[in-house]
Amino acid sequence: MAQQDWNRQIIIALDYANITEMEHFLNRLDGRLAYVKVGMELFYAAGLEVIYRLKERGLNVFLDLKVHDIPNTAKGAVRSLAQLGVDMINVHAAGGIQMMQAAREGLEQGTKAGSPRPLLIGVTMLTSTSQSMMNEQLAIPGTVEETVIQYARLVKQAGLDGVVASPLEVPQLKERIGREFVTVTPGIRPAGSDKGDQTRVATPAEAFALGSDYIVIGRAVTAAPDPLAAWEQILQSLHSVTAKGGASQ
Numbered sequence: 001m002a003q004q005d006w007n008r009q010i011i012i013a014l015d016y017a018n019i020t021e022m023e024h025f026l027n028r029l030d031g032r033l034a035y036v037k038v039g040m041e042l043f044y045a046a047g048l049e050v051i052y053r054l055k056e057r058g059l060n061v062f063l064d065l066k067v068h069d070i071p072n073t074a075k076g077a078v079r080s081l082a083q084l085g086v087d088m089i090n091v092h093a094a095g096g097i098q099m100m101q102a103a104r105e106g107l108e109q110g111t112k113a114g115s116p117r118p119l120l121i122g123v124t125m126l127t128s129t130s131q132s133m134m135n136e137q138l139a140i141p142g143t144v145e146e147t148v149i150q151y152a153r154l155v156k157q158a159g160l161d162g163v164v165a166s167p168l169e170v171p172q173l174k175e176r177i178g179r180e181f182v183t184v185t186p187g188i189r190p191a192g193s194d195k196g197d198q199t200r201v202a203t204p205a206e207a208f209a210l211g212s213d214y215i216v217i218g219r220a221v222t223a224a225p226d227p228l229a230a231w232e233q234i235l236q237s238l239h240s241v242t243a244k245g246g247a248s249q
């Protein structure tokens with residue numbers, strides 16, 4: 001795969017406190033990005049204006065608000081988010097099949113006529129969750145991988161497009177849930193960088209080699225002393241990788 005194609009599969013998490021910081025970062029990257037993620041920090045601070053600005057720049061937008069509520073509320077929330085014309089929306093798989101089916105209905109209702117339907121993605125186990133945390137605090141027995149697969153089954157049954165998981169679970173997801181089932185993987189740490197609050201991590205090259213369709217990278221680029229150099233280094237590290245992802249090719 002040619003280098004420029006990776007660009008479409010790398011989602012940069014714009015975890016900034018305001019629009020000024022976001023614009024400063026995007027100007028430094030100067031048109032190199034194709035896909036960005038807006039999460040709770042930026043959206044709760046700056047709201048819809050963020051989405052409009054990113055769309056004006058021609059970027060694909062993953063609006064990561066991790067909807068998790070009773071089915072009727074989740075449906076309305078996703079309907080409202082779909083009306084914004086973003087490209088990807090997520091909900092927590094822990095909300096269960098009925099909640100995700102309702103979210104899916106809200107997605108259809110909110111998508112503007114003639115516009116492509118945003119991808120609807122179920123968050124499985126957060127990449128900050130370790131097996132001991134899951135077993136002891138959440139009282140879920142077994143391995144994280146088995147729980148991720150179980151959640152993914154619910155996501156698929158509810159008719160969603162794919163899951164957020166760590167890259168480490170992607171081979172099993174592709175084998176057991178399906179190659180076309182989209183995998184979006186945060187927990188990305190370039191070689192030698194600090195894990196921070198993440199526990200299930202992989203490098204960008206490992207994540208794509210494992211089959212991730214999209215990787216999500218935040219602080220390794222956005223908080224780097226030289227974000228442009230960090231971005232270029234990540235692309236460089238992908239030179240010899242052969243993509244396995246089935247859904248985004």
Ligand SMILES: O=C(O)c1cc(=O)[nH]c(=O)n1[C@@H]1O[C@H](COP(=O)(O)O)[C@@H](O)[C@H]1O
Nearest residue numbers: 013039064125126127164186216217218219
């Ligand atoms: O849904 C997400 O995007 C998400 C799910 C998950 O399990 N883990 C996770 O880190 N994320 C998000 O992915 C981004 C990762 O950021 P960094 O750890 O700075 O690369 C953050 O914006 C998180 O909110």
